[in-house]
Amino acid sequence: MSTEQENLENLVNRRYEHGFVTDIESESLPPGLDEGVVRAISARKNEPEFMLEWRLRAYRMWLEMQEPKWAHVHYPPIDFQGISYFSAPKSDADKPQSLDEVDPKLLETYDKLGIPLHERARLAGVAVDAVFDSVSVATTFKEKLSEVGVIFCSFSEAVINHPELVRKYLGSVVPQRDNFYAALNSAVFSDGSFVYIPKGVRCPMELSTYFRINAANTGQFERTLIIADEGSHVSYLEGCTAPMRDENQLHAAVVELVALGDAEIKYSTVQNWYPGDEEGKGGIYNFVTKRGDCRGANSKISWTQVETGSAITWKYPSCILRGDNSVGEFYSVAVTNNYQQADTGTKMIHIGRNTSSTIVSKGISAGHAQQAYRGLVRVMPQADGARNHTQCDSLLIGKECGAHTFPYMEIKNPGAKIEHEATTSKISANQLFYCRQRGISEEDAVNMIVNGFCKEVFKELPMEFAVEAQALLSVSLEGAVG
Amino acid sequence: MLEVKDLKASIGGTEILRGLSLRVDAGEVHAIMGPNGSGKSTLALVIAGHSDYEVTDGTVEFRGKNLLELEPEERAREGIFLGFQYPVEIPGVNNAYLLKAAVNAKRKHQGLDEIDAFEFLKLAREKMALLGMDPKFLNRGVNEGFSGGEKKRNEVLQMAMLEPSLAILDETDSGLDIDALRAVAEGVNSLRAPDRAIVLVTHYQRLLDYIEPDHVHVLSEGRIVRSGDKSLALELEEKGYDWVREAANG
Numbered sequence: 001m002s003t004e005q006e007n008l009e010n011l012v013n014r015r016y017e018h019g020f021v022t023d024i025e026s027e028s029l030p031p032g033l034d035e036g037v038v039r040a041i042s043a044r045k046n047e048p049e050f051m052l053e054w055r056l057r058a059y060r061m062w063l064e065m066q067e068p069k070w071a072h073v074h075y076p077p078i079d080f081q082g083i084s085y086f087s088a089p090k091s092d093a094d095k096p097q098s099l100d101e102v103d104p105k106l107l108e109t110y111d112k113l114g115i116p117l118h119e120r121a122r123l124a125g126v127a128v129d130a131v132f133d134s135v136s137v138a139t140t141f142k143e144k145l146s147e148v149g150v151i152f153c154s155f156s157e158a159v160i161n162h163p164e165l166v167r168k169y170l171g172s173v174v175p176q177r178d179n180f181y182a183a184l185n186s187a188v189f190s191d192g193s194f195v196y197i198p199k200g201v202r203c204p205m206e207l208s209t210y211f212r213i214n215a216a217n218t219g220q221f222e223r224t225l226i227i228a229d230e231g232s233h234v235s236y237l238e239g240c241t242a243p244m245r246d247e248n249q250l251h252a253a254v255v256e257l258v259a260l261g262d263a264e265i266k267y268s269t270v271q272n273w274y275p276g277d278e279e280g281k282g283g284i285y286n287f288v289t290k291r292g293d294c295r296g297a298n299s300k301i302s303w304t305q306v307e308t309g310s311a312i313t314w315k316y317p318s319c320i321l322r323g324d325n326s327v328g329e330f331y332s333v334a335v336t337n338n339y340q341q342a343d344t345g346t347k348m349i350h351i352g353r354n355t356s357s358t359i360v361s362k363g364i365s366a367g368h369a370q371q372a373y374r375g376l377v378r379v380m381p382q383a384d385g386a387r388n389h390t391q392c393d394s395l396l397i398g399k400e401c402g403a404h405t406f407p408y409m410e411i412k413n414p415g416a417k418i419e420h421e422a423t424t425s426k427i428s429a430n431q432l433f434y435c436r437q438r439g440i441s442e443e444d445a446v447n448m449i450v451n452g453f454c455k456e457v458f459k460e461l462p463m464e465f466a467v468e469a470q471a472l473l474s475v476s477l478e479g480a481v482g
Numbered sequence: 483m484l485e486v487k488d489l490k491a492s493i494g495g496t497e498i499l500r501g502l503s504l505r506v507d508a509g510e511v512h513a514i515m516g517p518n519g520s521g522k523s524t525l526a527l528v529i530a531g532h533s534d535y536e537v538t539d540g541t542v543e544f545r546g547k548n549l550l551e552l553e554p555e556e557r558a559r560e561g562i563f564l565g566f567q568y569p570v571e572i573p574g575v576n577n578a579y580l581l582k583a584a585v586n587a588k589r590k591h592q593g594l595d596e597i598d599a600f601e602f603l604k605l606a607r608e609k610m611a612l613l614g615m616d617p618k619f620l621n622r623g624v625n626e627g628f629s630g631g632e633k634k635r636n637e638v639l640q641m642a643m644l645e646p647s648l649a650i651l652d653e654t655d656s657g658l659d660i661d662a663l664r665a666v667a668e669g670v671n672s673l674r675a676p677d678r679a680i681v682l683v684t685h686y687q688r689l690l691d692y693i694e695p696d697h698v699h700v701l702s703e704g705r706i707v708r709s710g711d712k713s714l715a716l717e718l719e720e721k722g723y724d725w726v727r728e729a730a731n732g
Binding site: 425428429430431433434435436437438439440441442444448449451452453454455 | 530531532533534553554555557558559563564566569570572573574575576579580583584587588591623640644
């Protein structure tokens with residue numbers, strides 16, 4: 001083995017730097033799931049009757065559903081009775097009203113993650129609804145948002161304070177029985193974020209939520225609902241990190257977006273959950289349902305994601321292009337290293353006239369990782385003038401990894417214009433040598449090449465996020481060349 | 483500046499360089515000629531530190547340092563530049579970005595501050611004008627979709643920006659039309675300096691009409707079989723490589 005390879009392997013073996021556990025006593029329910037647990041979750045959150053009924057319906061549907069097996073991922077069976085379905089920081093009963101009241105240890109955790117909540121909020125003008133182990137503990141900039149009528153709060157608060165909106169829109173994009181994990185989420189979701197942008201309002205700041213999984217062996221079931229009323233505009237950022245641990249952690253979130261006429265939602269994610277160790281032990285199972293509904297004419301929903309974490313990712317942020325002239329976009333960078341597995345992509349469902357969608361997927365595999373792009377473009381018979389452009393590129397680093405592409409097209413309107421481009425490339429030894437001969441270290445060269453590969457997606461991210469995403473990529477891939 | 487002694491190197495178990503010795507001093511221009519497969523490119527790649535080649539014997543010293551102990555990027559930062567025969571394409575990576583990263587890697591090594599963006603652009607534009615390159619090249623992907631001539635000019639641009647102590651140009655003339663050849667040669671000539679050495683690896687004498695070498699070496703079967711001044715190149719052109727082979731074997 002050449003020294004070059006040895007160096008690379010050392011770099012690959014870097015530890016996950018956000019691996020620590022905060023010592024806050026969790027008030028968790030014991031493991032297991034039955035109707036009693038669903039009722040207990042609802043009761044603990046003082047939910048109105050309709051919410052409990054909704055959860056129970058979902059639970060009963062879930063009981064009859066099968067875990068999906070079609071994804072190109074492999075893992076031991078999940079014991080759903082071995083998971084605790086609720087954990088909250090101890091201060092749940094008496095929620096802090098401001099940062100001063102927040103448990104200082106919690107704030108310390110954010111500091112370690114490089115997320116100084118108050119500073120970030122003040123400096124960047126970002127309202128942060130921080131989800132720590134399922135329960136929102138701090139919401140900032142609420143006042144500024146409420147001046148223009150924007151509602152940005154935890155899902156639990158929304159259920160109490162805006163039941164009419166929750167009732168109207170919850171499950172209207174991702175129904176309870178949509179899939180196994182969506183049904184599970186619907187039954188036991190603990191908390192999440194709720195956003196409502198009123199008619200004609202352009203949200204004055206980017207809305208941001210940091211998720212963090214903390215309590216051991218606790219499934220995380222966030223629920224996010226964003227509604228952009230007619231002619232409104234919102235950009236929402238989601239970012240995650242998680243501490244190191246041994247058991248696999250199940251994460252099954254549901255995100256629903258509703259864009260009414262002329263409204264626009266931009267949803268950006270940087271996902272950095274613990275991917276497991278060098279042998280693939282531990283790590284998060286990330287089975288997420290994300291879907292946006294362009295319900296009104298001329299509406300637009302844009303998903304941008306940078307996925308570097310999780311042991312297993314199963315995720316297809318999708319757009320239903322119902323309104324005429326509506327636009328759906330999906331920009332994705334997915335990085336898998338070591339023994340990570342990802343089956344990710346998108347669905348674009350063209351229903352309205354002159355709807356258009358763009359898919360740009362960049363997959364990077366290193367180590368023994370396996371990655372699949374799975375994308376569906378469906379054009380319904382009435383969708384005259386539908387257009388789609390799909391570009392799906394894979395970059396392989398090393399010899400042991402794999403990239404797979406599963407494009408599905410169901411075109412029922414003969415006038416649709418569909419384009420699909422796909423490439424697979426490798427970072428070649430010659431490219432690296434070329435850069436090194438110019439004095440650039442191998443690590444920097446890999447970063448440079450990978451960033452070049454991902455450029456089209458990064459430019460869709462808000463500036464601050466783009467910088468974070470590049471940093472994250474270099475951490476994920478350091479020395480991944482062999 | 484460069485002292486190669488009894489160098490033996492192989493790739494995949496096949497010995498290519500079989501005891502090659504070469505001395506290059508500051509201010510000199512050397513031409514290394516030889517038939518295909520004689521080891522010209524191997525010599526260039528071994529000096530640059532390509533990991534496909536295994537050095538089995540001999541020494542390579544650069545300004546008194548044992549070059550064989552250094553990583554390729556360290557050699558580059560010490561002032562060794564290789565103009566590639568086949569420059570690779572790096573899609574999506576901005577040409578200016580690579581160039582700036584390279585310049586800064588070297589500056590950092592020398593204990594200098596990073597070059598600021600304004601100064602960098604000014605310098606790059608100057609050098610490009612000299613080489614007859616369109617400034618738009620800076621914003622294109624590295625060698626992405628470049629013609630053969632454009633790639634070679636880009637190599638010379640990088641060389642001009644990095645101001646190496648030792649520049650090895652591997653078949654920089656191959657695939658160039660006469661205008662491109664002239665532009666590239668002018669670029670190289672403008673970089674001739676008392677504190678810099680240039681090694682031209684070439685198959686044909688043609689390049690030497692434009693860049694006049696101080697020394698010419700003929701390589702055959704992994705060894706330098708003949709050295710002389712520029713008249714050797716002309717003699718070679720006239721008599722062909724068989725003449726050298728016969729001389730080497732006889």
